Amino acid sequence: MESRGGGSQILMLGLCVGAIYAAYITQGVVQENVSTRKYGEKGERFEHLTFLQLAQSVVCLFWSLLMLQVWPNTKGSQAPAAAYLKASLSNAIGPACGIVALKYISYPAQVLAKSSKMIPVMFMGALVYGVQYSLSEYLSTFLVAGGVSMFALFKSSKKVASKLSSPNAPLGYTLCFLNLGLDGFTNAAQDSITKKYPGTNAWHIMYAMNLWGSIYMSIYMFGLPGGGGWEAVKFMQHHPVAAWDIMLFCLCGAVGQNFIFLTISRFGALTNTTITTTRKFVSILVSSIWNGNHLSLQQWAGVIMVFTGLMYQIYLKWRKRSAHKKTVVESEKKRE
Numbered sequence: 001m002e003s004r005g006g007g008s009q010i011l012m013l014g015l016c017v018g019a020i021y022a023a024y025i026t027q028g029v030v031q032e033n034v035s036t037r038k039y040g041e042k043g044e045r046f047e048h049l050t051f052l053q054l055a056q057s058v059v060c061l062f063w064s065l066l067m068l069q070v071w072p073n074t075k076g077s078q079a080p081a082a083a084y085l086k087a088s089l090s091n092a093i094g095p096a097c098g099i100v101a102l103k104y105i106s107y108p109a110q111v112l113a114k115s116s117k118m119i120p121v122m123f124m125g126a127l128v129y130g131v132q133y134s135l136s137e138y139l140s141t142f143l144v145a146g147g148v149s150m151f152a153l154f155k156s157s158k159k160v161a162s163k164l165s166s167p168n169a170p171l172g173y174t175l176c177f178l179n180l181g182l183d184g185f186t187n188a189a190q191d192s193i194t195k196k197y198p199g200t201n202a203w204h205i206m207y208a209m210n211l212w213g214s215i216y217m218s219i220y221m222f223g224l225p226g227g228g229g230w231e232a233v234k235f236m237q238h239h240p241v242a243a244w245d246i247m248l249f250c251l252c253g254a255v256g257q258n259f260i261f262l263t264i265s266r267f268g269a270l271t272n273t274t275i276t277t278t279r280k281f282v283s284i285l286v287s288s289i290w291n292g293n294h295l296s297l298q299q300w301a302g303v304i305m306v307f308t309g310l311m312y313q314i315y316l317k318w319r320k321r322s323a324h325k326k327t328v329v330e331s332e333k334k335r336e
Helices: 002-036 050-070 081-103 107-114 118-127 135-153 158-163 169-196 202-223 229-238 240-267 269-290 297-335
Strands: none
Touching: 002 081, 002 107, 002 240, 002 269, 050 081, 050 202, 050 229, 050 240, 081 107, 081 169, 081 202, 107 135, 107 169, 107 269, 107 297, 118 135, 118 169, 135 297, 169 202, 202 229, 202 240, 229 240, 240 269, 269 297
16 A cells, blocks of 8 residues: 555656646747747847736736635635735736846846745855855855856857847846845745645645736736736737747746645645746757757856756755654654
């Protein structure tokens, strides 16, 4: 019975890994394609990239409603929709900044910049809260910071730069780091909600976040001057291929979110972090081969430094968790 249960767990983990890889690697290719492609005979670009965030929120909203019908949560009290007001606002703005960054920097540069989330977290922890980190943790952070810096210092090929709508590395990296900061706030707010309302499940969080996200982005895109929502709709009407690209982007996001939540609920956040981190490296590799974003040897060295640092950090977390489990087991044996 145990081996059968263990086998089903391995199959489930394999399904989650495969689905997350397939969804987000495909989404990365499509996202880069939408941001760099010239549509139609006139070679028009899809300039209103924030529309991608709105479209994805709407699709993920309906996806989460479907999941709640299939797997309704009957345990404990749910968090009220109003609890997600702040978290969903930062969750709407942050990813939108990351998407818009693709106007100014290449997709591999965006992925690397967004992979350096640990740097501001450790910096704020040490500076503001007086958290003391180990030498190993500082080493992993140094590798990530050094890798991102090395990648940014060496320019991409002219072919890669020519694909960008408005090449501007400082602005692109600034938008990515703003994305990271807002993501940090979103994660902290979501943790606070789940602690206060332990009965809240992943699908309910996905539903509430995307509900408010859809409202926020709709107000921005269609209610404010310069939002560009109507222009985006007209562009898709003139270029149906762009509409299909955007729909594929949204579906990949919905499937990816679905299996990320499933992974966290079944195997924990650390397993999910390991999967998504390795996926980012594969995304850069696919982007380099598929879309011709050929990186220099120095830039590949920077990529390897970043993911060596990230994987070392994950190893440290696994080791820490294993040591904690061992301590708990030993203490229970002593009690017996």
